[in-house]
Amino acid sequence: MRKSLAMERTVTPMKKSFFIRLRQQYQIYLMLLPAMIVAAVFSYVPLSGWIMAFTDYQLGQNMFQSKWTGFTQFSSFFSGANDALYTVRNTIVINLLSLFIGLFVACAFAILLNEVRLRCFKKFVQTTSFFPYFVSWVIAYMIFNSFFAVKSGVVNQLLVGGGIIGSGINFLGDPKYSWGMILFVNIWKSLGYNSVIFLAALAGIDQEQYEAAEIDGASRFQRINHITIPELTPTLVVLLIMNSGWIFASNLEEFYLFCNDSNYSKMEVLDIYIYNYGLKYLNFSYATAVGIVKTIASIGMFWIVNATAKKLKGSGIV
Amino acid sequence: MYDSGGFTGMMCKKNSTVGDILFDIVVTFVMAVVVIISLYPFLYIIFYSFSNSALLGTGLLLYPKGFNVDAYKVLISDEKIPHALFISVARSIISPACSLMVNSLAAFALSHHHFMGRSFILRFLTITMYFSSGLIPYYILMMKLHLTNTFLVYVVPSLFSAFDLILIKTYMESLPAALEESAMIDGASYFKTFFRIILPLCKPVLAALLLFNCVGQWNSYSDTMIYNATRTDLHTLSYVLMNFIQTSTSTAEAARQQAGLMTVNTTSLKMAMTVITVIPIMCVYPFLQKYFAKGLLIGSVKG
Numbered sequence: 140m141r142k143s144l145a146m147e148r149t150v151t152p153m154k155k156s157f158f159i160r161l162r163q164q165y166q167i168y169l170m171l172l173p174a175m176i177v178a179a180v181f182s183y184v185p186l187s188g189w190i191m192a193f194t195d196y197q198l199g200q201n202m203f204q205s206k207w208t209g210f211t212q213f214s215s216f217f218s219g220a221n222d223a224l225y226t227v228r229n230t231i232v233i234n235l236l237s238l239f240i241g242l243f244v245a246c247a248f249a250i251l252l253n254e255v256r257l258r259c260f261k262k263f264v265q266t267t268s269f270f271p272y273f274v275s276w277v278i279a280y281m282i283f284n285s286f287f288a289v290k291s292g293v294v295n296q297l298l299v300g301g302g303i304i305g306s307g308i309n310f311l312g313d314p315k316y317s318w319g320m321i322l323f324v325n326i327w328k329s330l331g332y333n334s335v336i337f338l339a340a341l342a343g344i345d346q347e348q349y350e351a352a353e354i355d356g357a358s359r360f361q362r363i364n365h366i367t368i369p370e371l372t373p374t375l376v377v378l379l380i381m382n383s384g385w386i387f388a389s390n391l392e393e394f395y396l397f398c399n400d401s402n403y404s405k406m407e408v409l410d411i412y413i414y415n416y417g418l419k420y421l422n423f424s425y426a427t428a429v430g431i432v433k434t435i436a437s438i439g440m441f442w443i444v445n446a447t448a449k450k451l452k453g454s455g456i457v
Numbered sequence: 458m459y460d461s462g463g464f465t466g467m468m469c470k471k472n473s474t475v476g477d478i479l480f481d482i483v484v485t486f487v488m489a490v491v492v493i494i495s496l497y498p499f500l501y502i503i504f505y506s507f508s509n510s511a512l513l514g515t516g517l518l519l520y521p522k523g524f525n526v527d528a529y530k531v532l533i534s535d536e537k538i539p540h541a542l543f544i545s546v547a548r549s550i551i552s553p554a555c556s557l558m559v560n561s562l563a564a565f566a567l568s569h570h571h572f573m574g575r576s577f578i579l580r581f582l583t584i585t586m587y588f589s590s591g592l593i594p595y596y597i598l599m600m601k602l603h604l605t606n607t608f609l610v611y612v613v614p615s616l617f618s619a620f621d622l623i624l625i626k627t628y629m630e631s632l633p634a635a636l637e638e639s640a641m642i643d644g645a646s647y648f649k650t651f652f653r654i655i656l657p658l659c660k661p662v663l664a665a666l667l668l669f670n671c672v673g674q675w676n677s678y679s680d681t682m683i684y685n686a687t688r689t690d691l692h693t694l695s696y697v698l699m700n701f702i703q704t705s706t707s708t709a710e711a712a713r714q715q716a717g718l719m720t721v722n723t724t725s726l727k728m729a730m731t732v733i734t735v736i737p738i739m740c741v742y743p744f745l746q747k748y749f750a751k752g753l754l755i756g757s758v759k760g
Binding site (some may be wrong): 155157160161164166167168171172173174175177179180181182183184185186187188189191248250251252254255256260263264266268269271273274275276278280281282284285286291292296297300329330331335358359360381384386389391392395396413414417418425426427430431433437441 | 474476477480481484485487488491492494495496498499501502505510516517559560561563566567569573578581582583587588589590593594595596598611613614617619620622637646647650651672675676677678679682683695698699702708724727728731734735740742745746749751755
């Protein structure tokens, strides 16, 4: 009895007929049912809405009976007034900057944090640096607004008060500062989160290497340079590659607040563009078309990432 | 959260050269800057909300000037805010609990290797992480399902999450298979095995995901903005705060003018509102940090 059941788990019993197995395992399918229904309804069914992109859909119409327009929505995105150019550029630049610089900063931070000798100070730094990750974008915006606003912002008040600049800098509105600002926001919010994985990797480094290096007279800086950094590089590369798949996706909640009428030329990302055209101007067909472009670009990106990961590690991500 | 073995601790004191001391100073300085940048903004907002706005000048605040709680009094007198608090709490509890049930059931099923169509179902579920239909088709789906302007929009669409599923499945696969086998030999059904044996063992990963989903639900405002904007009785605290920040006049502002309070201005009301929204996060934060290491990282490193 014991033996036969144990075998059933490991080796697929081919003898039993399909229906007997189905009857034995109906509970397994029952368990999968809720997840499959939700996934089908909320991830697969809305794909049928893509048909809107090829028609002239108005709210309230039947999606399948509106006038067929072919690819005009797509061509107007790519030809009309450089919209495609600047939104795609903003999306890629902001996401790539945040990904690369964010991970490098987190890696450097983790290395330095690892060098802190006082246990309790180390713990305190980690606890505080992780906190901004858990607050909402509304609160993050509120904070940046109260520090960087032109007149009421603390940073501007200090700069003007100290005589460094004549009048306040519009950090949140001036397109000149947009990319730097959003990069700072992203690093501020995700530094603690990103560094966790590096700290885990640091904990896994063989300590004997450090002991050997110390006996050979290596200074702390040399030990970091010749042991820690080479040991962390694979983790960094894997994270960079894995996260590159998301470079077309932005956080709607973040950009809805940080993108405004004065800095949109540098801040309007694809997700905000889709939101504006779809739900503000109610141009559903056009917004859907742009959404399709974004999804297909993302899938292409994931395909590249997957192929790269397969080559490097021998296993893909999907 | 992590101790890297403390190799530095072992070898301090001994040969502290000038370079070592200099290095320590630089490290401490950088860490202090990180702490200030991460922590001070929250302190500033708290101090500001408790200050008498008539006394506030410009620049940094190191303590509340003219301590008072008038801003909070004004906010609580606006009945919209306690109600929004209730909606926020409700969605932050109901939605994660339901979604964990759905995901852990599916994860348990998929942790078995011997049923038909497993690889197809696994692909079908996990691939949803990598594509989206886009905002507009999703919005139209919500309208067609009559989920817009209902509380259910906070619960139903987020029931399934491929990310949670994979984490729970990885954790379940790390449990010894003998546990389940012995239960099955004793005649327990799959459901009984799941509820009595496996689910209690998955506490660390479930706690971590529960907390993460709670915080995610608490923080989210875009779904209220997109689907429930016209139903003011379904507005969450995050959305009320978002509206509050974006518009200069609000019901709370009107209440302040009516009361004729001079100790409060619009900014301090906004600050107090922010504090109310951030306090629950601060309360669960110690647990969040603890379980993040215990539950989530185990799953994600292996997966």
